[in-house]
Amino acid sequence: MKKILIAVIVFLGIATSCGNASKPTLPEGDIAPEYSLDDDIGEMLLVGFRGIALDSSDHIWRDLTHFRVGSVILFDYDAQSGKRGRNIRGVQQVQSLCRQLRRVKPDLLIGIDQEGGAVSRLHQRYGFTPVASHKVSAMGGDDSVRRAARMTAQMLREVGINLNFAPVADVDVNPDCPVIGRMGRSFSSSSEQVAKCCKIWLEEQKKQGVASCMKHFPGHGSATGDTHKGLVDVSDTWKELELDPYRGLVKEVPMVMTAHVINRRLDASSLPASLSPVITSYLRDTLGFNGVIVTDDLAMGAIVNQYSFETAIRMAIEAGADLLCLSNNGGKYDTELVPKTVRIIKKLVKEGLVSGERIHESAERVRALKKSLSSGK
Numbered sequence: 001m002k003k004i005l006i007a008v009i010v011f012l013g014i015a016t017s018c019g020n021a022s023k024p025t026l027p028e029g030d031i032a033p034e035y036s037l038d039d040d041i042g043e044m045l046l047v048g049f050r051g052i053a054l055d056s057s058d059h060i061w062r063d064l065t066h067f068r069v070g071s072v073i074l075f076d077y078d079a080q081s082g083k084r085g086r087n088i089r090g091v092q093q094v095q096s097l098c099r100q101l102r103r104v105k106p107d108l109l110i111g112i113d114q115e116g117g118a119v120s121r122l123h124q125r126y127g128f129t130p131v132a133s134h135k136v137s138a139m140g141g142d143d144s145v146r147r148a149a150r151m152t153a154q155m156l157r158e159v160g161i162n163l164n165f166a167p168v169a170d171v172d173v174n175p176d177c178p179v180i181g182r183m184g185r186s187f188s189s190s191s192e193q194v195a196k197c198c199k200i201w202l203e204e205q206k207k208q209g210v211a212s213c214m215k216h217f218p219g220h221g222s223a224t225g226d227t228h229k230g231l232v233d234v235s236d237t238w239k240e241l242e243l244d245p246y247r248g249l250v251k252e253v254p255m256v257m258t259a260h261v262i263n264r265r266l267d268a269s270s271l272p273a274s275l276s277p278v279i280t281s282y283l284r285d286t287l288g289f290n291g292v293i294v295t296d297d298l299a300m301g302a303i304v305n306q307y308s309f310e311t312a313i314r315m316a317i318e319a320g321a322d323l324l325c326l327s328n329n330g331g332k333y334d335t336e337l338v339p340k341t342v343r344i345i346k347k348l349v350k351e352g353l354v355s356g357e358r359i360h361e362s363a364e365r366v367r368a369l370k371k372s373l374s375s376g377k
Helices: 002-022 037-043 059-065 091-104 134-139 142-159 191-207 240-249 277-286 309-319 337-350 356-375
Strands: 045-048 071-073 109-112 114-116 211-217 255-258 292-295 324-326
Touching (some): 059 091, 059 337, 091 142, 134 142, 134 191, 191 240, 255 277, 277 292, 277 309, 292 324, 292 356, 309 324, 309 337, 324 337, 337 356
Parallel strands (some): 045 071, 071 109, 211 255, 255 292
């Protein structure tokens, strides 16, 4: 009888041991991570794609589900084909596309460049109400600016877009700047006026549940060149007053976009601001910004003409970017852009060039922004 009892005890001990082997326990006091590295990497990606509707055979469906992409950006113009209608062809169509995207990923950030004037992806040609440019609206005073901001925010809310890469915080230092002053994208040559107008946009977009992104830090308004085409150095033309809109609104704006401009006044290394740890640190540590930092499009000439894709991704993450803008709207359209980017980031983590903690930190900032939108705060 004693032998039988011992055998039963041994059997139970083995069974318990096997059960524990299939479910390893964490050391006392440790908590299983809520998000995996794959989840965190997905939150860092802001991705462009082709299509006016969503289908399960589309690569963007795979990117959202398998690779967990957390943000997308919509365009009307497709750079490679030279044709319009890439994602936008009408009011109801955009509404439908946004609904389809959210069925796949309910907390998705759907972004767009809708400044008004020349930079209006939701254009009158597609049935949307035209909105004045920053420059024209500012000429009409605060009420005019608020009207433009309110119209834009309501338009975005109605179609389901919850992130606008606006307002433009660039000060009109050089009215002949080919991508800012000449296009009427700056509110004013007065940094105080720019800050006041940006504040109005932040207020109106927040009321409609649309996240704002001020751009292009640390200032693009004095540039003489176009970063879409190549590197632009503003070291000799930039003025410190171009930081004023950020100084005044750093606690209110949820997202800031870094420019591809070189500014040796802030970083002697001559790195583009989007890839500069020094300039990102200035925004974070000196100005006190705690929100999401997004790069300008990494498909622009200022980046692709100087750096390999892998190098640009590594440098942007090392610099402190939280969201990598991958428009897929440059010289070549790549259906494998997201898998390629994920492999690169995983390789960087595996090789110890970037830490998993660094990736998680950025992902948490993006998640915090999403939660603030859902809660209305």
